[in-house]
Amino acid sequence: MAVVIGAGVGGLAVAARLAAAGHRVDVVERAATHGGKLGAFSRDGFTFDTGPSLLTLPQVFRDLFTDTGADLDTALDLRRVDPACHYRFADGTTLDVPHDAxxxxxxxxxxxxxxxxxxxxxxxxxxxxxxxxxxxxxxxxxxxxxxxxxxxxxxxxxxxxxxxxxxxxxxxxxxxxxxxxxxxxxxxxxxxxxxxxxxxxxxxxxxxxxxxxAWHPAGGMRRLADALLQRCTDLGVRFHFGTEVVAVETDAAGVVGVRLADGERVADRTVVSDADAGNLYGHLVRDRRARGPLRALRSVRPSLAGFVLLLALRGRTEDPRHHRVLFPDDYDDEFRSIFGKHPRPVPDPTAYVCSPGDPGSAPPGCEGWFVLVNAPRHEPGSGVDWDRPGLADEYADLVLATLARRGLDVRDRLRWREVRTPADWERDTASPGGSIYGSSSNGPRAALLRPANRSPVPGLHLVGGSAHPGGGLPIVTLSAEITARLIGPA
Structure with missing residues (x-):
């Protein structure tokens, strides 16, 4: 038996691999649904992916499905995104990057x-x-x-x-x-x-x-999370949604199980954490063997966060693109604003616009835009407090004005907007400050020497963006492959 903490992509992938290797697997997830940051939002006939907008390294997912006894291309209709991305620079120059290298x-x-x-x-x-x-x-x-x-x-x-x-x-x-x-x-x-x-x-x-x-599943990126959930279900994985793990319990020999928020204990000598490594070692594990990784994590900064607008728009955009990147005049200022000593919302941010145009993603004659700008994390007291009254709406207006300055003024087409701040991401995904990718890769150690997949506490393993080998959908899926191999067959 194995207990997996978290039903993000890393947790789902490792659960499938362990179940295929003969383990009885229970996945415990604090949220009401699966997928972690690979989420979706629906309202009034509009459906938005709220996480990654493109899929790279599709072979990683084919390997996962093949290794667990299924076929990715049967479960998911992956389509080329061509051009992979449309860029607009501050001087008005545009660039379409082809799918073909x-x-x-x-x-x-x-x-x-x-x-x-x-x-x-x-x-x-x-x-x-x-x-x-x-x-x-x-x-x-x-x-x-x-x-x-x-x-x-x-x-x-x-x-x-x-x-x-x-x-x-x-x-x-x-x-x-x-x-x-x-x-x-x-x-x-x-x-x-x-x-x-x-x-x-x-x-x-x-x-x-x-x-x-660059690839995209027909129907949206959320279909990947659904396909992974189905693969786990077919393999007999049991899911416990709306259930929070508050402690990983240990004894002299190593892990003995997890304790839930309601006081229940789930006994097991194999625990895999898809939670942020800082949260795991800083809060869930109270064991002297975890002190080394915790000390190392103190020198690693979480990744940047994201400020997101979900825009329900009347009409259709001429010359549509799946993915657009609109650069500012001073791109370096974006990183000074986010990673500097005094973080602030970026005054002239790069705007990422995703509008894949999947059938059924919007009512007839309409379209939905997912707009992301990089943002400092939610850090009340020491940084930006994204819950400050009025800040979210003020910054949403600034982002819409920024799009307009760069040739994409949709304010007169707007039916409604949903705003997601780094504070919202922190609450929804338990990521520190709403960091999108787990730990940043700022520096050689952070980039190449993340917390190991095998913890110093026997029986405790890690997957996900804050563990080796890092963040991003294919990379966290590879972390699951490593961890399942370390644990071995039942």
């Missing part, structure tokens, strides 16, 4: 002018080498510390290529065009991080997106 340099030259394409192709060639070094070999295997990472590099040349002291922003200084540098820096936000602190090795993120393509 080989076509990206030509698109960059057409939008930004030579030598943008040649420089990007050279950068991606280096990223391909990094992917060989620290991509799948690290992402699919446990990593216990610096020594394990060094072992992955077979010679000094490999270590120099990894260059943990170099940042993504620093790597971008080799690109001539400011717009191309912004395009590169944007990939830091895939892990909720600051490009000025994110190790340059994370240039593998755009490489992966372009090499393996």
């Amino acid at each position: 080989d076509a990206v340099p030509g698109a960059l030259d057409a939008a930004l002018g030579p030598p943008a394409g040649e420089q990007w192709a050279a950068l991606m060639a280096g990223a391909a080498r990094l992917w060989d070094l620290v991509g799948e070999p690290v992402l699919r295997n446990p990593l216990g510390g610096v020594t394990d990472l060094v072992k992955r590099a077979t010679n000094l040349r490999d270590l120099a290529a990894i260059a943990p002291w170099r940042t993504l922003h620093g790597l971008g200084r080799g690109l001539d065009d400011l717009r191309l540098r912004q395009f590169l820096d944007r990939y830091a936000t895939y892990s909720g991080s600051d490009p000025r602190k994110l190790p340059a090795v994370m240039s593998v993120v755009p490489y992966v997106e372009q090499r393996f393509g």
Whole structure:
């Protein structure tokens, strides 16, 4: 038997793998439903995904379904997103990034002018080498510390290529065009991080997106969570929604089970946590063997948070795009605002607009937009208090005005809006301050040496965005693969 804390994507994936390996699995989830940050919202005939807008590395999910006795393509209709994303820069330049990696340099030259394409192709060639070094070999295997990472590099040349002291922003200084540098820096936000602190090795993120393509399930990203839930149910996993774990209990030999908010105890020698690692080690586990990971976590910052508008719009947008990114004049100020000593809502934020146009996602003649801007976490007293009266509506108005300045004025089409602040995400998902991606990757240790999947407390394991190998849908799914392999068959 195994107990899984949390029914996010990592929790669902590890539950499926453990059940397929013969374990009797119980998943305990404090929320009323499954999926964690991969959520959905419906109102008046509009349905919005409230989490990720694209799926990368689809093979990771095919492997999960195959390994547990099913076929992903039967459970989910994955479709190419082409162009993968539409970008608008502050000077009005636009760029459509093709689904096909080989076509990206030509698109960059057409939008930004030579030598943008040649420089990007050279950068991606280096990223391909990094992917060989620290991509799948690290992402699919446990990593216990610096020594394990060094072992992955077979010679000094490999270590120099990894260059943990170099940042993504620093790597971008080799690109001539400011717009191309912004395009590169944007990939830091895939892990909720600051490009000025994110190790340059994370240039593998755009490489992966372009090499393996951008995808979207027909019917919305929430369908992925539903498919994972069904896979677990078919394998006999039992779910307990609206049930909060308040403690992981231990004895001298290790884990003995979990204690629930109502006082009930669930006894088991195998516990997997899909909760934030800081919450696990800081609040749920009271065991001296957990002190080491807790000390290490004190030097790691949670990822940035998100401020979201769900917009119900009359009419249809001309020249629609699945995913748009609208850059500000001063992109660096976004990261100064969020990660600086005195965090503040970004005064001129980058706007991310997702409108996949799935049939049935809006009433006839209408469309729904998911609009995200990066935001500082909810930290009353020391940072931004997103519950301050009036702040959410004021900032929502600012975001709509920002869209209008960048050529997407939808204020006269607006039927209604729903606002989700970092404080709302914290309450809904139990993520510290509403951090979207678990821990940030600001610095080599945070990026490459997250809390291990096997805890120092025997029988306690971790999955999810705050554990190795990191955040993002395919990556947390790989954390489940690692953890299930560590636990082994029943």
